Amino acid sequence: MNRFSLVQNLTRSISKVQIRSFQTSSTLLKAPATVKKTRAFKKVSSNKVAVKGPGVEDFDATNWPFKQLLNPAEAKPFDLENVNAEGSIGSVFTLPKEYLNNFDINSVPKHLGKQLQLRSSNLILRPDFFNVQKLTEGEAKLPTIIDGESGSGKSALLLQLAINAQQSENTIVIYSPNTSKWINGSKGYKFDPKTEKFGQFELTSELLKQINTTNGETLKKIQLDADVAFGKVSVAKGSNLTQLLQVGIKDFELSHAVFTKFLDILSAQKDYKLLVLFDEVNVLYGNSAYFNPNNEVLKANQSLLVTEFTNIIEGKRKLKNGAFVGSTSWLDGLHRSNEFGTFETKDHASSAKQLVSLSGAKFNQYIPSFYSLEEAKTVAKLHKDVESYHEALDDQSIFKKFTMSHGNPRKFSEACSIKA
Helix, strand or coil, X not given: CCHHHHHHHXXXXXXXXXXXXXXXXXXXXXXXXXXXXXXXXXXXXXXXXXXXXXXXXXXXXXXXXXXXXXXXXXXXXXXXXXXXXXXXXXXXXXXXXXXXXXXXXCCCCHHHCCCCCCCCCEEECCHHHHHHHHHCCCCCCCCEEECCCXXXXXXXXXXXXXXXXXXXXXXXXXXXXXXHHHCCCCCCCEEECCCCEEECHHHHHHHHHHHHHHHXXXXXXXXXXXXXXXXXXXXXXXXXXXXXXXHHHHCHHHHHHHHHHHHHHHHHCCCCEEEEEEECHHHHXXXXXXXXXXXXXXEHHHEHHHHHHHHHHCCCCCCCCEEXXXXXXXXXXXXXXXXXXXXXXXXXXXXXXXXXXXXXXXXEEECCCCCCHHHHHHHHHHHHHCCCXXXXXXXXXXXXXXXXXXXXXXXXXXXXXXXX
């Protein structure tokens, strides 16, 4: 079977899960945080949609399925002050465009388009946000895996965590919203038969650029305490981390060595928190669309870049001040490891056990709650405000959609947008 046929066959299965959710009522204390200055990312890609007009926000609509993005007047910006204000849970917030644009390497997950409430960049703030945030605080933190049924809000939760972290002066965030793109064969690679690993130097260079764009002001505050050499290229003592990253951004061949050194520095310091966020985390332990010279499929964790992050999950790289949060996804059947088959059951105990056996890691498992009826009413009103609720907005209509969707956030959102 040739390579093309193999990939075709692998794409035919897409898994689905049905998992019971639970709801937590934990009351969490939210410490005040300072706001980090950011610069909007100016790069323009070929698939951007220009959005301008009366009542429409000027917004980079990469990967959004609709041309108009409408924001209700009462929706507040998703910033540190508003999010941490009393009574913020259950409110609708508009995601700031400048922070969304900074995550350019893969854009936001395409399946999140509908969950971003169709024609707007709004999300409801739920207790899950603060529950997971608390799991990333303090010392001796385990990795956190957000698991649960497809459509339960895992990606939305991870995106909110990423934008929140990006606004904090004392946090450096690495966010991968579309991890399957790392190993889907779309980037060049270099296989080493001695180590049976493969490098993805162009992709690594792009990641360095995204990290620099997202965290540039903070990275300028961290200085090298010694000279660093990469072959004939050196970075002098006293240079900052932005200057270090520039070496790998400009020279693909040096990108992985630069990234490794970057992680060495951040994992050893305590002044700034490193928050690593991975959507489609199960992809890291699946198959890639890359091959060795014998035409054998390479595992994703044979990638040098992927290995840097599985080392964090598995505790091989310790973070003195940092945390890892990943969310599972079942929309990509091509690159999901066959060993993850137990995730398709309703038994979360077997799901956790299987991930431990694959990664050798201990971790916190978090399952987002489904919508309450009150949350569903808030989301339904949001759909009405952005002109995607096509019938009378009353309790009977909302309850019918809530019952049919069982409170699953994505299914409820889709039910709201269906024309009667």
